[in-house]
Amino acid sequence: MTTLERLAVALRSGLGADRVISDRQELRTYECDGLAHYRVTPGLVVLPRDAAECARTVRACVEADVPFVARGSGTGLSGGALPHADGVLIVTSKMRAIVEVAPQDERAVVEPGVINLHVTHAATPAGYYYAPDPSSQQICSIGGNVAENSGGAHCLKYGFTVNHVIGAQIVTPDGDLVELGGRAPDTPGYDLLGAFVGSEGTLGIATRVTVRLTRLPESVRTLLAAFGTTDQAGAATSAIIAAGVVPAAVEMMDALAIEAAEAAVACGYPAGAGAVLIVELDGPLAEVEAQFEQVTALCEQNGAFELRIAADPAERALFWKGRKSAFAAVGRISPDYIVQDGVIPRTALPEVLHRIGEVSRAHGVRVANVFHAGDGNLHPLVLFDDGVPGQAERAEEVSGAIIDLCIEYGGSITGEHGVGMDKAKYMPRMFTADDLETMQLLRCAFDPAGLANPGKVFPTPRLCGEVPRRRKATEADPAELF
């Protein structure tokens, strides 16, 4: 028997036969996450029902020296949940209990497989919601959100997953259950929870998550503004921020992205727009009214040729439908596409968009731009046809050039999709070897054996056995040297 076969036997007898998948066909269901061009069939899939089973699975992996990868709903866009061919994929989809909703403490406690939007549904009757809202919120899991430190359209005002997770029970890469953070703020000791959120499954697996609930706003106003050019829309965004307004969201789409959205969901955006902005304000009624007037005026001053104000929740949903479906919609205008995720300082937006346009023209590759304009998080969609020889390579080049632009302008190689498998190669462009080595000290503290999601985030794994320490030659006894 191979190691994996022995592991399968042990896990079946320990957890029950229905918790373990080793059939080749069934395993293939899990061969990729949302980044479907990377595919690896996992060696084994385990579906634990609770934290104890999850910990037992990890301990079994440790004893067998087999790597493991955690997976929530599998919607990640950086290949973070890409399985290991000789490893175990631990899928949290059976851990879907909402353990507690405590509006009096503004907290909810959930298992990692719980769908993001379901937390909001559970809290809404009490007047609360869960603020981080990635576009995939109808299917993505809280455990995956914690691993990726997921953002969303509204993180401009409300922050990311890390700002809303205040406690977690995790299975460490040793297989121990440990509590990080808690229900009250500022737990004594190092903020390991803060470091864990966004560590992309390389420091362990969250098995129970305590999140902050946010009061549903009294008022929400949504504006759709159409501009002739992305420069104008960018200038309007800068003007809004400069005026001291912090909108809940400022989203931009360019002409090609609008064309795709129209083709897919008929969102009815103004015809002839070179760019649209969706600006959303929320909060106390009087506050929102005052700021909305300001925002409307600033859009007009910066050349908006049409302004639509959502009259009701249905119209608001329609504004957002075009934006939230944009990634998938691009499938209507191009057989294949790469979704890029990079960040630039907001003020560099017009300049970087021109540079992206130049790169696009030089390579003969179309790029549709969708982005969280308020925080400079770009999602260029690089279009190509895999059926045409050479196009995929050219698209890859354009996609890489966009990342280089983000770095050149002092931004980041990823704003919310994570590094995962896909961007580990770019990490040395953003960080020095010393930076990366230092980050991996944390990895070595949690996972000295390197079994938790190996090969992700860091291009070169650090061997944890060698703790670097400067020593003077005189310090060591000669006997120790040999």
Add this chain to the structure above:
Amino acid sequence: MALWTAATQADTVGGVPARFVAAPASTAEAAEVLRAAADDDLAVVVRGGGSKLDWGLPPRRLDLIVDTRNLTGVVEHAAGDLIMVVRAGTPLAGLDLPGQQLALDPSLPGATIGGTVAANTSGPRRLAYGTVRDLLIGITVVRPGGMVARSGGKVVKNVAGYDLGKLFTGSYGTLGLITECAFRLHPRPAARALVVRTAPADRIGALLAAVRAEQVVPAAVEIDAPADGPVTLAVLVEGTPAGVRDRAATLCKALGAEETDELPPWWGAYPWARAGMKLTAPLSRVPDLLSCGVALRGSAGTGVLYADVPVDTAPAVVERLRATAIRAGGHGVVLTAPQHVRERIDMWGPVPGLELMRRVKDQFDPGHRFAPGRFVGGI
């Protein structure tokens, strides 16, 4: 030039005298100092404004104080991007950011950026803006061996790599020297108002719930509770002039309270004379912390209160306050106390995840030379 000079009598940490003091003026100089300190196996404590040098435990050993007084100044303020990069020794109070703010309330006079990050202090407006961990977007540190490392960056939205800023926040100088921090900024609000109500301690729970029930989005919900007598509740709202007026009126009605423009003198100030604790609790259990017979003050709206611990009855009071906080679902940490009191109490209380924390310390500071013994579990 010598990397450090001889210490004076004033150069002590928690009563432990240092032998040398270094005051590097750049990250590169700091790296040079720390490389040399590593070669000589010197125990190091980092000192900013010295406002919290009496926090935590005294170092087990101390040779070199690395003072950040020459690591000052704003490196970059990108107003349009609402970010700033600032050197660690820069005083937190008095940053000149026209129309904008780094939304961290200075809790002690003289506190620096680096000390605020390392001790993770926060003030009343943490309710609206969060704490250091929510505002710090990038960090430059020098490791105990002298290696310079950065994480994060200069953009707010960024998930590339581990967030070492989180790890260094509240690490009490035990992992390395912080030399530069990048922060997210916020616009300075156009208007603010404070709504104040004094009531018996047993009414405070209901009043806090009443604030939560209104759509007023407070920037701060603070209480000031003397050892005995009534408690003062003060709610701050910030925003546009029209919005603030409206929300303050709503609050006045809900609380039967008065509106004022003036912050009370106790606003954001620690309540202790010589020994102080930080107590935390989930929101609905904050009232449990009241009526403990000691003066309390702090952010009732986020579940963080500070206590004045009477020195003569300290061990018993610390245990009682800590037990109350733990029963409520929170923690009780002694931030500062005279040395003879420290010797008789547990400063930190139970620390979940301590084993992992020790492993983190071993990785970053294998020689245990940085602030040894100052932190949880003897780290």
